[in-house]
Amino acid sequence: MAPIENKFSRLLDQIEFERSLKSDHELRHELDRRQAELLKKGEVPELDEEKSTQTAQDFEDICQEELSNFKFSPRVWGYESDVHSVERKLDSSLLLLVKQKLGDGFVWALPHGLRNEGEAMHQTAERVLKEACGSDLKVRFYGFAPCGFYKYKYPSKARLQESGTVGAKVFFFKAELLSGAVQCNGTLVKEFKWLGKDELATDLQREYCRSVMSFLIDE
Amino acid sequence: MPAFCPTEMRTLRPTSPHLSTPSAGAEPLKKKKRLDPAILKHREDRKRKRLEKQIRRLERNAKQLKPIDELEVPLKLIDQKEQRTRVLTPLSETVLEERVLLQKEWCQYKHSQRMQDLQIIDRLLFSQQKALNELKKESEDLYQAAIQIDPKLIPFKAKGPVRTPLINQYESPDGEYVDVSRKWE
Structure with a gap:
């Protein structure tokens, strides 16, 4: 992407964020934080035993880890210098x-x-x-x-x-x-x-x- | 009795020529069974009622439209509206100004891109037209053959370019297909 395309795409993302409502995940995150504060104060918050103990932060961490472990297939396959292969220069026509x-x-x-x-x-x-x-x-x-x-x-x-x-x-x-x-x-x-x-x-x-x-x- | 001896026939039955057909000698038809008109009427009524009922049912259902889930705001969101609105500080003048400038820059960028595309198309068309003109100078027949439409290209389908090279002899695994769309009778 050209720099201007990058910049404009970021702007669009920002505008979309401003106009959006909070998602379920964000609500969960806030709830977690409030409960953590209560715990710090020494009060025991009302916890649903049935609910999983996984917090929103945990969930994010797990997703992040999964993403970093995932291997995208490479765009360059070592054919770049092989002029007999049609697999070189994938982003342009030969x-x-x-x-x-x-x-x-x-x-x-x-x-x-x-x-x-x-x-x-x-x-x-x-x-x-x-x-x-x-x-x-x-x-x-x-x-x-x-x-x-x-x-x-x-x-x-x-x-x-x-x-x-x-x-x-x-x-x-x-x-x-x-x-x-x-x-x-x-x-x-x-x-x-x-x-x-x-x-x-x-x-x-x-x-x-x-x-x-x-x-x-x-x- | 032979049907083709007019002289004989005329002497036998001069006024009714249809009797010369083979059915003339057939056995008389059985008398049709007569049903009670009251029963007939009853049957007809039942038939009509059944049809009317079906029509009524169809009409009632016609008014009942399928709901479009995507167009309805879920109740949950309406209830939690306040909880879900973001508290954002209003944007400063400079930020707004920057945004406007970026949008203008974007317009110019897209415009120049479009102009470039048009120039490329012009160049390709010019090259082709030049080739066709030269061909016409050589031979009218070849020119006529060249400007025909290739039926193999219609409808035109193009594939690629691909982001990654395809894996040789890769068989994609069969997924399970579960239709979860609701039924509306």
Whole structure:
């Protein structure tokens, strides 16, 4: 929580306390205190034998002890540095990067591939992801429309070989991981990483990264 | 008797063609048993009375509404009102002033948060629109395919993010279910 959120939450608690009536527990606490005073004076207060001898203070102590003994499950599971695990950075979303074949070399990018004739764009995206990361991955694509766009030119050598084409247009699709793990087959994809939004810049090219960033939500 | 020899039939019974049906040769119906009209009336009365009684009972119950416990102040609280009110010293001017200032600050904070959210949404929409425009330049068909609604996403359900990672193959224990809600007839 931001400091202002903390402060305001405390104020709301205070206002609620002021407007409230005393609870049963508080009444019991007061009764206990009055009886203790009477005992000190030497008078024997009227005690109900049937009532338990546990005072309100005792009850509070027991609750406090139970709370301190309770172990909350940890938020950090030691996966923080393991970029292959989706269990890292639980409080933010992760993006899958793969080191995939592009031209002659391997480049860090989102899973990508060429569109075949007769395919709609989202069908291409589904097929490409399956080819790059294995069919074990269960995902849900967010709609048929691309969420981002990137355009680049081929290096001049390649441009000479492929007559007419100057570069490529890349359309991004968003998908959500439901279950399963990434399997890279080695020939097409060498490695993979699950990265947070703040870690993308180190692996991606600058312009590409800008395009990717433009359809991600700030956290 | 064959029904389809009009010439013969006309000669036999020219005025009553319905006699040509097979029932013509059937045995006469049994005479219906006549009941005493007084008994019948009595039965009917009883039926009506029973229905009327049911209706009356339903009407009486309709006025009786289920009490909403949450809306009623328990008697105990009304009795102990004085005992339970807090004795608090009235807040000083400075404290009240501080509270007002904090509330104003809170408003500004929430406003800026909201503006940030709107900016993010704008940015996402802009990115998508740009992609769609580029797609339209490439091919109208692909564009049309892209702007269709994905039926698998309707109704949309999202789960998570979770506070702690899920425990693998954890089976939650079966609890006991006791329905303690009161019955209202």
